[in-house]
Amino acid sequence: MSKETKQNNFKFNPWWIYGVIGAIFFAMWISGQSRWVEPQKTTVSKFYEYLDAGQVDKVIVYNKNSAEVFLKPEALKQKVHEKLPKKDLLNNPNLGPHYTLEIGNDEIFQNKLDEALKAKRITTYDYKTSSDFTDLLISLLPIIILVGFWLFMMRRMSGGGAGGGGGQIFNIGRSRAKLFDEKTDVKVTFKDVAGLEGAKEEIQEIVEFLRNPKKYTDLGGKIPKGALLVGPPGTGKTLLAKAVAGEAQVPFFSLSGSDFVEMFVGVGASRVRDLFKQAKEKSPSIIFIDEIDAVGRARGKSNFSGSNDERENTLNQLLTEMDGFGTNTSVIVLAATNRADVLDKALMRAGRFDRQIYVDLPDIRERKQIFEVHLGPLKKVEGLDTDFLAKQTPGFSGADIANVCNEAALIAARHNKTAVDKQDFLDAVDRIVGGLEKKNKIITPDEKRAIAIHEAGHATVSWMLEHAAPLVKVTIVPRGQSLGAAWYLPEERQIVRPNQMLDEMCATMGGRAAEKVVFDTISTGALSDLEKVTKQARAMVTVYGLNDKLGNITYYDSSGQADYNFSKPYSEETAKTIDEEISSIIESQYQRAIKLLEENKDKLEKLADVLIEKEVIFKDDLENIFGKRPFEKEVFE
Template sequence: MSNDNNKKPGFKFSPWYIFLSVLALFFIIQVASSGVDLSNPKPTTISKFNQLLDSSQVDKVVVFNGKTAEIFLKKEVLSDKKYDAVNKDVLGKINEKGPHYLLENIGNEELFQKKLVEASDKGLITNYDFKSSGDWTEIFLSFLPILVLVGLWIFMMRRMSGGGAGGGGSQIFSIGKSKAKLFDEKTDVKTTFANVAGLEGAKEEVQEIVEFLKTPEKYTSLGGKIPKGALLVGPPGTGKTLLAKAVAGEAKVPFFSLSGSDFVEMFVGVGASRVRDLFKQAKEKSPSIIFIDEIDAVGRARGKSNMSGGNDERENTLNQLLTEMDGFGTNTNVIVIAATNRADVLDKALLRAGRFDRQIYVDLPDIRERKEIFEVHLKPLKKAEGLDTEFLAKQTPGFSGADIANVCNEAALIAARNNKKAVDKQDFLDAVDRIIGGLEKKNKIITKEEKRAIAVHEAGHATVSWMLEHAAPLIKVTIVPRGQSLGAAWYLPEERQIVRPEQMLDEMCATMGGRAAEKVMFNNISTGALSDLEKVTKQARAMVTIYGLNEKLGNITYYDSSGQNDYNFSKPYSEDTARVIDSEISILIEGQYQRAIKLLEENKDKLNQLADILIEKEVIFKDDLETIFGHRNFKPVDEISTPTNEDIA
């Protein structure tokens, strides 16, 4: 450990010391002036006092503020046993000095004084005294508001100076300070590019930025200029923030990290002030990197109308961000890295060259990248020998890096729950089922009729998908309830880059196989096809309105990649076209529904046989399908499975 760390912090003066000292001084003065009074005077009445006074038992009377009186008895009187109660203090010792009685209300002050004068003239009392002040409690209470105001003033002045353990950003008068967290070469950031599996293209782009900051002469010697910004775009969980953490670990330069929402505040002008302060700090520590996560919170496109206010706080913050990114020169060596999964809503001025020079798309990992991600997340786990990471990668198509991390963690929990010493293949399969399908509910009460309907529904999916060339065949079917679903089917989809119309139609037909099976077996339908209908409706609408795969509408799309149509009150097509779209969607869905019914009627016996096996076993696999239907005559696809739940509404 360095010597700097061993140094003890010196005394630091605080204005609060003055405030506390004033309070302590008041208490000291009160105690010093009044002494330590341990007497325990007993309350008495005016009549009792008159009896004591007339019988010459009172030694002294002290009147305070013309209201209360302390009565001191003579020493020879205290020897009487009837005064034992008043002859002891709070500690139980002899109270010789007094006072012994307390008269809380003397009545008329002039009459009371006259009575004491007459008693003194007669020799009934030794001494008496009147004190107009002496209640330090009242004095303290009278000064208390002033002391409170002084304390508040010191408190506010201290906050204005930006002091306090909470830092500048947490103080009310330092609210315009940046909330960015600083990572530098002294900060222990363990994440490096070695911890980022897959994302080869994105890593190469970001790594070049890091290299530019480390050795800028390598690029400037050829006339190159440092890029001002890089925008990481991609679906949630694909590793955008992880990539930024790796940059912080690799760069060895000051790294300012914050979220887009950190700029947003209820006070006017705070967001712009924080942007200015952030870039000021970054320039002072250049070369440096600024990372803004979820930049869409502040970088959303500015509206052209004044419906939300043309001068609102978010737009002011965005304007300041645009100015700062375009304002600092190339020699300041400050790079901005931002991440978002909503690039379509960002302002165009933010995306232009000179601000974010590079837009790096971080896509969902393919099978090779998923294998690398599994290998990273499997390192801390106690794995069973011979665990095949390639098999795990095939079982998780469409999974993001965050999903794979969740699968590994869930598999470890399942293994621990079953008292295993290592995590094996079955634990990972159960983890995938648990994450996508939900928790099994084997104790859910289902009648025989409902169970038969569910089995027929799932058997219909299996049968139709097995019979169609382009439909993904099922590898596993279950009627054990999971989550909100009463049945689930695990498909074997191909990871396609482009999809042809016949492939989409076969998938729609297989999806409608569940409702078609109910129609064929019971001549009736149920609400069990809710998720099926939702899926095929989306597919049919996409074919007609997005991909231009409908002959009647032709090669036209109503898809807006910028996302601006989402805020329009009108559709990008006429009412007549809307009716055509609705008609074509209905024709597509009904056509595939009738196609599924025809296939199932031709294989009704096999459908019934498959449903019986499903009722008996509750879970069937690919081998059971091959036993009933035989091998598929189509070109086999890689066995990559992902569950698709069939909701029973």
């Protein structure tokens, strides 16, 4: 690094001034102490006794009203002075002053000193005028400490402790965005982002503009002001934004939507102004606001809080800044959110966030690519099948897959393995989806058989239905909050038809139906099943318009406006019809499951017995009991 660079990187810290002032006060206090031993007080009469006995070496008189007495070394050994410390704190001989006293009549005191000096009982004495300046400073020291503490707290509250604001005390309105320099900090490129092919293709145009803006402006085109990344949590929105900065090789300002929010009024708007000012100074550049819904929520919706004015002011300033800077500033705003439905319409209009880029959950091909990225640092066995891992993780986001890889490595280390194998990944998926195994949970034999019948019911019904998800394994080992579980490998469909939904609901009700068929009674173990089928039935009736009685109508509101309405979008009579239809759908599938299980009751009980014996059964065990599934087909081909 050159000398010029070192000088430019030098930053003045205002706390150095406070340190220097404190050191000066400390030095002045030290200079006021002749030794590190406090002299003892004595009276004038006792001093005259020491003086007449020839024990005093010298005397220093201050302002004719007080005096310091220095004793001779041999006098310190006498019994009358045994209470005096012989050494100071630095382990040096105590050279004095040993006593201090208040002088009554200074003339008599001086005459006594003159007599002793003539008789050579004293070596010398001197008169001095002491300054009260040091004492004054020492008395003011507590006040100075309080002022310093107050300044420190103000700097902490204003964010000055983080080094922002150039050392100013009141810099609370400064932006808290973290700047990633394109030459050193931004290392992520599109090669590091597995999957997301559609999103990368859409965002490539932004990269091209930041690399060569003149190519577009020469033709009269206007550069997009912003792009909104929308998608479920963990799909890689933030990573994609960093990759844009890495590909474009421009400064990247990153912050969260909550960084604009502060307890002081007007701070959010001030930080927005400062953020865009910094971005313009370093243009071309990118501003990335993560979780923008923290400040970008629709205005006028939260009327009950009474405290949303500050957030709305921040949003108004953001709208102004995005629409205010010219097209030649080369500043692009990227934002990410999981809740695009709650954002203000003014934020979403053309000219602000010109385009919305949907970052969806990865499909099987993209999951394979994500696995290959996260498997890179792991010590894995040779020939690990990433296609198989991708098939075992339907519906997993990129963050979920990263968690699977990490959990698999931890499981392998727990079993003292030298490499991570296929079984470790399967155990990791089970751990993440179902929770930790609870092998020490006390379950009675009757309960264990009830659980086995319940899980065998799920497995049997799903095996018999064409559109139910293929079974992977069934277990009665408690995991998390569940007493048993059945793992399926659902088909990744883009559209779902009514018969497919009904088959899935029937398979879900198979657990309770099995309890009814075998024990002629039901239990509370079907809570999660009932919750799932109720949501599915309600969606069929009120969202997707798949019910014949209600017809082709939906009460779903994608804009989120319905969340703030007091009234329902349908009448009481329609509400009654909806409830009846939901109940009818669920009950019909429950009866369907009962009929299937009654026809195969012997096989159901045989499967439950195998499950009690092994605790975990797989697809092969079902084939041994039921035979080959008649409508078996390869999934994900």
